Amino acid sequence: MNQLQSMRVFVKVADLGSFVGAAGALDLSTAVVTRHVADLEARLGTRLLNRTTRRLSLTESGSTYLERVRHILDDLEGVEQMVVARNHEPVGTLRIVAPVVFGLHSLAPVVQSYAARYPDVMPDVTLADRQVDLVEEGYDVGIMVTRHMRSASIVTRRLTTGYMTVCATPAYLAQHGTPTRPEHLLGHPCLSRPSEQGGDERVFTGPEGEVRVRPSNAIAANNTEMLRQFALLGMGVAILPSYLIGRDLASGRLVPLLGDYRLPQIEITIAYPSRLHLPAKVRTFIDHLVEYFQPGQPSSRDRSATASAFAVTALDPAHDLPEADLHSEAVRPVRNAARTRSAASVSASSPI
Template sequence: MDHLDAIKVFVCIADLGGFASAARAMRVSTAVASRHVAFLEQKLHTRLFHRNSRNLSLTDSGQLYLERVRGIVDELDSIEKMVNSANLEPAGELRIVAPVVFGFRALGPVIESYSKRFPKVRTDITLDDRGIDLVEDGFDVGIFAAHEISSRTLIARTLLAGRLIVCATPHYVDTYGAPSCREELSAHQCLVTPSEKTGVAGESAGMQQTAHVKQRNVVVANNIEMLHQLALLHLGVAIFPDYLVNDDIAQNRLVEIPGDFGLCGVEIKVGYASRKHLSAKIRTFVDHAAGHFGGRRENFDQ
């Protein structure tokens, strides 16, 4: 039997002056209320109530016990109301982790509109491209590429979807030509992430990339924005998510190179550790972010 529940029942009986009335208030049977008091009396090795057919009164021990536990029960009720209120109205610190480029290109408007809606929430944002464990690293919410989500306990919702494309500047293509398939990439200057430089299946811009070709790696960088800037400087061919370079292509700063490169689609998700006891700040942020993007194809440059 739960000790705290028994104490709450005892206080209610003392306040209402009867087992039946207390049982109704606590939404338990009279028999259950009696068992709670019996549990306490056995634990304390003393009687708490004088009982007869007409009257119910506290013993001296019962009066002393009531004076001490009433404050505990009242304080616990106050704490529970405070926590419940915090969960109903988003408040407090919300720790968010996101990929670096996504943070720079897309997260700002989401944070700005969320902060206006929920001013009592203080956002703490970390931009990091390394593997993050939300629980171990102490984050409330994470934004990830779909293939990076390996934990079975992580609850995730799609923010946006797109595709990977091979691209270069018009100047590069005019000077060196354009590859038409993944085997031809080995003859070109390639701008790659560390996981791509071995030529095996790896990640590009935080997305899964399935080309298995030994590349001529002119530059290796662990930040996709760095590769983006180098591509704009005509340094080589790179693989980017379409939403990162749609505006560059529209302005003819880059051109998409069509071909059979075996590239996968792109999906960005927002995730949190568990549905159990989900706080209002996490729930509202996930809903807000999902609503902002709507799972659509997105151009960060617009």
């Protein structure tokens, strides 16, 4: 028989002084209750109860055993209650992983608003420009591109769709001209991370259909924040995630280009290790992310211009993939004027 159940039965028999009383309290038959106590005594090799026709009494060993068993069962109940509470109430440490530039530019306000809502949760944020195995490395939540999941046990939830933005400084365009078609990029130095598939080829979709070009990079860099700095210095035409340059577009420091064309989109997802018995801290953080990044939600309307250029990025360092259009209030006028997706968005390039 189950040893813990036998211990519970023994405690109930000792408290009530009766096998029949314990059987009624535990909704068991008297024979089953008797068997549990007998199994305990056989396991321990000692008598725990003195039995007479009129009453039961504890032996010396039974008294000692009862005292210790009470502590064990109380501790076990406390642990179970703690685990249940952690699964139903948002408490404990929440381990989050995201790419570096996304974390530096976009993640902090989301975490701050979540922590304010759930003060018993302590966010533990890791920024990593590499593929991450959530299960092996013990993360609760990751922000990444679905197709780069490395574990079959990973569960994903769609957050938004991503795009990239072609842009340059007004001074650069005044000196070198404004490209209006993807082919025009061949005459300009390009600032972007290379795509893993197809080398540096870029595939645009426009009025005439698909257009493929292979612009030449002006300089190599493994970080899109560095490429942004180069773009602001007028070193060429940049292809960058708009969440990174949302404020630059809104202020006019950078100008969105090729408004009639769009680079391939990609689905940006939240990832977590399992759907079974999902802890409340994970469930509420996922819901908070979705609420925060979906257009029309109160949280998105309440953002400041600085905090509005948010997005989600992938964890794959080999890709420079599209970022999500999040309908940022800060950049909507620029986007509408240029007929391009220049809203706060998501890059799927990991080292960004």
